[in-house]
Amino acid sequence: MAYSFTEKKRIRKDFGKLPGILKVPYLLSIQIDSYQKFLQQGAAGPERTDMGLHAAFRSVFPIVSYSGNAALEYVSYRLGDPVFDVKECQLRGLTYAAPLRVLVRLMIYDKEAPGPKKKVKDIREQEVYLGEMPLMTDHGTFVINGTERVVVSQLIRSPGVYFSAEEDLASGRPLAQAKLIPDRGAWMEFETRKSDYIVLKFNRKRTIPVTILLRALAAVDDGMTKDVLTTARTKRFWPCSPMWIRTPTTNLSPRPFAKSRSGLGANPSPKRRWWSSLSACALATHPRWTTPASLCNSSCSTSAATIWSVWAATN
Numbered sequence: 001m002a003y004s005f006t007e008k009k010r011i012r013k014d015f016g017k018l019p020g021i022l023k024v025p026y027l028l029s030i031q032i033d034s035y036q037k038f039l040q041q042g043a044a045g046p047e048r049t050d051m052g053l054h055a056a057f058r059s060v061f062p063i064v065s066y067s068g069n070a071a072l073e074y075v076s077y078r079l080g081d082p083v084f085d086v087k088e089c090q091l092r093g094l095t096y097a098a099p100l101r102v103l104v105r106l107m108i109y110d111k112e113a114p115g116p117k118k119k120v121k122d123i124r125e126q127e128v129y130l131g132e133m134p135l136m137t138d139h140g141t142f143v144i145n146g147t148e149r150v151v152v153s154q155l156i157r158s159p160g161v162y163f164s165a166e167e168d169l170a171s172g173r174p175l176a177q178a179k180l181i182p183d184r185g186a187w188m189e190f191e192t193r194k195s196d197y198i199v200l201k202f203n204r205k206r207t208i209p210v211t212i213l214l215r216a217l218a219a220v221d222d223g224m225t226k227d228v229l230t231t232a233r234t235k236r237f238w239p240c241s242p243m244w245i246r247t248p249t250t251n252l253s254p255r256p257f258a259k260s261r262s263g264l265g266a267n268p269s270p271k272r273r274w275w276s277s278l279s280a281c282a283l284a285t286h287p288r289w290t291t292p293a294s295l296c297n298s299s300c301s302t303s304a305a306t307i308w309s310v311w312a313a314t315n
Helices: 029-039 052-060 086-092 210-216 224-229 255-260 268-277 302-313
Strands: 002-005 011-014 070-079 097-110 119-134 142-144 147-149 160-167 174-181 188-192 198-202 206-209 238-240 281-283
Touching: 029 052, 052 070, 086 142, 119 142, 198 210, 206 210
Parallel strands: none
Antiparallel strands: 002 011, 070 097, 097 119, 142 147, 160 174, 174 188, 188 198, 198 206, 238 281
């Protein structure tokens, strides 16, 4: 601590100059060491541990043929030397990477050999070039197409089911939501809309009624719609069926199927089978969707009738 004296003999303490107490750690080692463990460049094939890129190859191989007479096994991999250094890649607009080559072994079995145990007929080993593996620089960055980029670690929500409720600003009603986050695969979000029906979103993009998912999983019998329509709560729905279901010999107009399958042409056969699996469709006297029961015939739109049936089943 430095001391300085003023002309009035007052001691002034200077806290701006302090000796170093803690040594600043090398923070980039988190990224660099993690990527080095992933590649395991310094270790040979037998010395590599079951982690990183080596574990990824072992999880894919062996690849067995359909007949079972041949199998492709993984032996090892190696990374070559990069063609250009970091500065040269930045000037040329290239990716700082090294060639990745994998040594694989092809096992050919004798299909005419007797006994349950297969006899090896031929063994072939060959090194296969798979592509370029990006390398990390000394600064913990990657050079992709001449641009230096960095991988930012972020928190990932654990797989599971998350329930929440949001209040509707217009009506003040709580709308329930559920998120199904898998370990692998698409996210599924269930939402309750203001008009009292449940929808499902895949990867926060496409929205479908939840009843389509239940029917696709065979979790709901086709008689669900009929049972729902017979309850006292849903007496306001009118059960009906398209005209071509009641009379299969009736000529079916391709116009509604052309609307629902734009760009693919009119193909009523899949739609006919789908409608036949439904015991009934439903029309609701919704304030925004007011449609009489007489319109539910072969000339009505298939997508419109689907909306009525889903709306009825979810209420």
